[in-house]
Amino acid sequence: MTTLATSTTTSQDALLAVCLFAAFADGEKSDAEREEVRRLADEFGSENLPSISRQILLRKLPLESVVANLAEREDRLLAYEMALGVCEVNGSITPDEQDFLDTLRRLLNLGEAESRTAEASVDALALSPVSSPGLPAATSDPAESDGMILKYAILNGALEILPETLASVAIIPLQMKMVYRIGKSRGVELDRSNIKDFLATAGLGLGSQMVEGFARKVMRGLGKKVAGKLAGRAADQITGSAFSFASTYAIGHIAQKYYSAGSRMDTATVKSLFGSLSQKARELHAQYLPQIQNRAQSLNPTEILSLVRGTTPV
Numbered sequence: 001m002t003t004l005a006t007s008t009t010t011s012q013d014a015l016l017a018v019c020l021f022a023a024f025a026d027g028e029k030s031d032a033e034r035e036e037v038r039r040l041a042d043e044f045g046s047e048n049l050p051s052i053s054r055q056i057l058l059r060k061l062p063l064e065s066v067v068a069n070l071a072e073r074e075d076r077l078l079a080y081e082m083a084l085g086v087c088e089v090n091g092s093i094t095p096d097e098q099d100f101l102d103t104l105r106r107l108l109n110l111g112e113a114e115s116r117t118a119e120a121s122v123d124a125l126a127l128s129p130v131s132s133p134g135l136p137a138a139t140s141d142p143a144e145s146d147g148m149i150l151k152y153a154i155l156n157g158a159l160e161i162l163p164e165t166l167a168s169v170a171i172i173p174l175q176m177k178m179v180y181r182i183g184k185s186r187g188v189e190l191d192r193s194n195i196k197d198f199l200a201t202a203g204l205g206l207g208s209q210m211v212e213g214f215a216r217k218v219m220r221g222l223g224k225k226v227a228g229k230l231a232g233r234a235a236d237q238i239t240g241s242a243f244s245f246a247s248t249y250a251i252g253h254i255a256q257k258y259y260s261a262g263s264r265m266d267t268a269t270v271k272s273l274f275g276s277l278s279q280k281a282r283e284l285h286a287q288y289l290p291q292i293q294n295r296a297q298s299l300n301p302t303e304i305l306s307l308v309r310g311t312t313p314v
Helices: 011-024 031-043 049-057 063-067 073-088 095-108 112-126 142-161 165-185 192-201 206-219 234-260 267-298 301-309
Strands: none
Touching: 011 031, 011 049, 011 063, 011 073, 011 095, 011 206, 031 049, 031 206, 063 095, 073 095, 073 112, 073 165, 073 206, 112 165, 112 301, 142 165, 142 234, 142 267, 165 192, 165 206, 165 234, 165 301, 192 234, 192 267, 206 234, 234 267
């Protein structure tokens, strides 16, 4: 078997490799999403990742070799947290994913208390129901609906600025909650499965989105702490913020059209709309960046959890 060379592979590569292992752990993921994850590996900015991705898919790279490159306890905890986020993004864990997570936890040599703490934190966000009694009443008024979408886009742009892993885990559940509210305002009662199908129609795989979000944070220095706070490069933070703002904005406005049309829009139309709306939103991001940065400064883990659960309005 090929092994991961510790002399040429950084802890960043190892963290990203764990994300890839997690993304590929579920054999039921679609070929399209697996291809998207492979594409992301080619673009992560590491000369080692494309090779590592191929080795994982060909089952020529032992997970043990990857974990051996994570010497710091902090990095090992981070790896487990990210793997949980990737595996749970679909709202449940398959037997294959659970086997992978059990093996990873053992190889990382994590204690029961610290692993359970990580699991509880990720579960609370990734497995949160898309509906909740605390959500404000849905509205079909176009101006109010547009305003709600903008609030979610600003919030998710702010979450991307935050360096903590759990901030990234919250983005997709919040997008799902937004779509749920839009569907309900059009008389459509949605569940997580319906929303996943809608996002797939737009060409958005949940696993690949989660991997990409973690990759951006890892590549800008996630895991490096300064005065007790995780640090990242400002320019990369803005790029990630623009991506999450744009994807959330586009998803929201497509959902308005999609459910108003009785869910009868074809895939080509939805994907075309996503492209044009994402481009428009990226241009809007600069306009709303001050609000996004202010929102990021006010967020804390308790509020993020409350927002995902729907007990605090966006």
